[in-house]
Amino acid sequence: MDSNGDEPSKKTQHYVSAVEVAKKAGVSRSAVSRAFTPGASVSAKKREKIMAAAEELGYQVNDLARGLLARTSRLVGLVVTNPELGYRSHLVAALTKALIHRGSVPIVINTGRTEEELVAAQKTLFGYRAEATIILSGSPPSSFVELARRNGQPLIVLGRSETGADDVNIDNEGAGREAARVFLANGFRTLGFAGTVSRTPTTVERENGFCREATAHGAKVIMGHGGNSDYAGGQEAARQLFAGNEHPQAVFCVNDLVAFGLIDHVRRHTNLNIPDDLSVIGFDDIPEAAWDTYNLTTFRQDPALMAEHAVALLDQRQSEPDRPPVHDRLSTHIVLRGSARISASTKP
Amino acid sequence: MDSNGDEPSKKTQHYVSAVEVAKKAGVSRSAVSRAFTPGASVSAKKREKIMAAAEELGYQVNDLARGLLARTSRLVGLVVTNPELGYRSHLVAALTKALIHRGSVPIVINTGRTEEELVAAQKTLFGYRAEATIILSGSPPSSFVELARRNGQPLIVLGRSETGADDVNIDNEGAGREAARVFLANGFRTLGFAGTVSRTPTTVERENGFCREATAHGAKVIMGHGGNSDYAGGQEAARQLFAGNEHPQAVFCVNDLVAFGLIDHVRRHTNLNIPDDLSVIGFDDIPEAAWDTYNLTTFRQDPALMAEHAVALLDQRQSEPDRPPVHDRLSTHIVLRGSARISASTKP
DNA sequence: GGATAGCGAGAAGGCGTTTCTGCATCGGGA
């Protein structure tokens, strides 16, 4: 009974439109549109008939046309560099999930950090009338912020605070200070910091917080800087930190990947035992930090929470487009594991 | 001189359209359209003038309207579950990069594997008239394939071959056989396989290839199955493999994460030394496999190459929509590191 | 002077939403 004769097996090879549904259901195309608009005035019976026809034909509202009229799409852009790396992969996953949950459709622009590339990404997003842009990495140039504002497109920056846009970030400097305090409270006087030569605000803040707190209390801080904030960078930093005849008793690493590289270097090239001879603290608490090999004490940064806050910020911005930029600061806390010889009572 | 008086600082608060650019440049709106269409007949001088006006106004072609007319957008959908996990995070990164390089715009639908969720993802993608869909995980239900075909939307499946769509995959069974052969050639007679209880085609093929080759040559294979194919799953599998009084001399793990979990379990809970007492081979060759701690011998699966092939398949499908499904099989090769006591000469 | 490239103007087409208007129906009052 569902093999209706009026539609032979001609090759459709195109998306069915509302007119076809209207014809099939014997109604006007406005009625079809209303049937798909919640709260529109259509009788229940007619709506049902229309839905049945739509289902049978495989009709799907054309969001391109809808967006054209609405002057915005449900598309939300995510601009990110190296989305496969460490914490960022988790953040991207959490964001895409949160956005989809919200009813948005995430576009992921995987690109470099240069101004040109960022501008190109933004243009693409403008072209699709994206509802908003979320930047995960790289400082957006001021022209970026300005253009988004001019076009009325909300812009959320993650992990940067110095821009004129809404952002959600964590207290990197505070965490750095806390790391220093924890080390000091456990009697370490010669400390180390493992960072990178590419000085992003995030890493600089962690470094500053740590170093200032440490030196303010008379401790010595030895610095090691790798090329990138990844495993190899951690190895390089370790090479620098453990090259001289004086080495740190405790090292704070700019993130977990760096900590892993550092730990592996230490295990392989020195006789130091972790944590007996050397305490290590990382940052991010990615799943690998909990692995037996590393069992890393680190600062927890919850990607799901950050994604949630980013989406909340987006909602707020849309309801109040004109209010001043909001800076949302998430707290972090240290997760004690076995890589640092720290007594739990000294945890602040 | 660029503060032109004819545009006072009125709040634009909307995207500028082609008519505004036309007015500003003193040309017709068709000319604007032509200027943005490569290969259209516009004089260089006029195009330049138009582009200057567009630049100044911040004009950006509305891809929604363009897509409406073209009946397709440059959007390409990526449907994926747990995009943050192991190899998949690298694949997603490589795909987004390759797609952007191609001029497409990737939509990432991060969702579950249930049929409902996949259908919802597909509907979203249809709604935006996505140029194509790429599925990274989860077997698409046959309705999915059928609907994509009916709508003329190319569908590329990664890591599954049993579907009626184009796919790119690797020779999992062959790799499994090779793993067994390498172990056998090095004198191991009691082998182990670390897999998962959730039997996806990928894992089943690797397991089958390994077990059949091994048993065909008279070796014994002990099986261990964790819950998921991740670190914790590897630990569980190890618990099973090393619980009895007879344990394997060499274990093939369904992927690198499982191998890491297994190695860590062995190091912590047994006296066995890797690779002296136990050889381990993994699968994927994610960056962590090269880390000092693991130094894992594993099968290399290049995400960039797979992404490249997926995009190539997409190009081909678009130029020849009606040809039968193509099954693109990539080769893998084993990467010898320190986790397996294997002499290089025995590598096939 | 005739061919031609370039350009402006206008209109159609793609598809869904929204507004406006007309019609039918229903309830209530005379």
Next chain:
DNA sequence: TCCCGATGCAGAAACGCCTTCTCGCTATCC
């Protein structure tokens, strides 16, 4: 029982923005 106003629903038309096509005209080149 009849009529009027209110109400709900349906259809027509306009709109959003771009591309493409046609047509007619002008500047340009040989």
